[in-house]
Amino acid sequence: MQKVMQYFKQICKIPHGSFETDELKEFLVARAKALNFDVLVDEAGNIYASKGNPKICLQSHYDMVMVGEAPNLVLEEKDGFLSAKNSTLGADNGIGVAISLVMMEEFENIEVIFTNNEEVGLWGAARFEYKTKSKRLLNLDSEEDFRVSIGCAGSVDMYASSKVEKTVAKGVVYELKVEGFPGGHSGTEIDKNIPCATKFLAKFIKENGGKIAFFDGGERRNSIAANAHATVVFDKELSEIPSFVKADFKGVKECEIYKNSDEVLNMLCIFAQGVRAWNKELGIPEDSVNLSTVKEKDGALEVLFFARSMSKDGLENTKFETKTLAESFGFKIRNENQTTPWKPVANEFSHAVLENLRKYSPDAHFAAVHAGLECGVFIGLDDELLATSIGPNIFSPHSVKERVELASVEKITNAVRSLLKDMKC
Structure with a gap:
């Protein structure tokens, strides 16, 4: 050795x-x-x-x-x-x-x-x-x-994208960060209920009525997100900020926000992270999906969902469900790197x-x-x-x-x- x-x-x-x-x-x-x-x-x-x-x-x-x-x-x-x-x-x-x-x-x-x-x-x-x-x-x-x-x-990368269009809003602007979550392997550890930093940040923004000016979450396609940050406009100053959120107050001012901010947040919050079905015979997940990354790229906001399944039918069903979700909120979806x-x-x-x-x-x-x-x-x-x-x-x-x-x-x-x-x- x-x-x-x-x-x-x-x-x-x-x-x-x-x-x-x-x-x-x-x-x-x-x-x-x-x-x-x-x-x-x-x-x-x-x-x-x-x-x-x-x-x-x-x-x-x-x-x-x-x-x-x-x-x-x-x-x-x-x-x-x-x-x-x-x-x-x-x-x-x-x-x-x-x-x-x-x-x-x-x-x-x-x-x-x-x-x-x-x-x-x-x-x-x-x-x-x-x-x-x-x-x-x-x-x-x-x-x-x-x-x-x-x-x-088997697995497949599912990219949901929406053109970045912005409008001006005036309000209380914060830089928000969720950092240092455990992270982990999106396959072998997907059944451990490891928290996804991106979903936690999206939920916090949604619960407080925020509008997104910028959002960046996750690190890799096959990693559970450990970090996420966003620029957000709120109607008023935040009164209660949980310990996992770092909030940097930037003042009361005008700021460009995503026109589809509500749709983005709704999709991220509704998406079911983790195991979708369990294989009792093998004692492992049958189907799972990971919210890998959320990035601005080439004039679009791109959300990468990474699905895995022990069967071809399971993979196809997850693709269909994710496509339906994404399209419901105005996103177009494409699939890449599918393996059997x-x-x-x-x-x-x-x-x-x-x-x-x-x-x-x-x-x-x-x-x-x-x-x-x-x-x-x-x-x-x-x-x-x-x-x-x-x-x-x-x-x-x-x-x-x-x-x-x-x-x-x-x-x-x-x-x-x-x-x-x-x-x-």
Whole structure:
């Protein structure tokens, strides 16, 4: 594990937020070549490295979600966990990358895929240009060391937009901020009822009869909003301000406001954040929607809703419901980056993975996850491929509270090494 953590700490020193990954790409390519792998890089920045007669393909993504002070990562180790001060850590999926690099040092007959820009809609995997030589793919992007993932949710980005038109209003002007909410992963943590900063701010403005002059909420498509701020005009000074709202009084004056301020607030308040349906068989959400971001962009106010479902029908129903809601308040909607759910099915390869993981995590079992995994994309590209996913315990990814359990990293490293030995790699 020591070697894995050395690699991971090297990765942490290199900025690698989504769409800002070139420097880490160069590092990974150079390292693979130094280990005598044949290396190819496609137009999307995916790295494919092969050596010998591959029996298995290890796969992980090398971009990270940047929240807080990232990419300036200051690592902190405490009580058996590694985190980063006031920022995401990037253990999702830098630990998977580090484990792959160690296995590339130790084995002669493996292939590795490092995908680019996974955190923005499995972007890189969908554009992967090569075919693996082996037909067994082990993804290292799961986040519980007792879980062998054999299925995942599909997802879709739903952009609701309305042209920004303003009118002048006179009143009491405030700059409002909601900051430091917990945030979290919009898939694996959507059932934890983590508060959405955007909805809390919209509700406060609505309850006090405010009109929006400017609104900005949320950080990332796949993160629960931790921060939101707005410029708002009220009829009178605010008398009661809850502790979670920071209010900066700007005076009594004229201010341009959105003509559709009421419609914007109504849509944000009525929208049902979180789990929409529960899958009793799998013990995870069946359908969910996250209010990801609210941004002014190219002369429009754009609201991004990010939906996930374990079924294609569920995804289509959520798209219909969200479209109906948005259009009711004068917004136009478009859908992007739709991925197909990966139906849970165990096979001989997943059983081999489970057997080896149980050597180090005795309670390990098959599961599906209400989040996106690139396995489904790769199976879509090659229907002969057998795919499975494992990974160490990572808590609160996509938030400043992200941390990885070091003992768990050792379990997963040992399980991967044991699997590769069994497969005579």
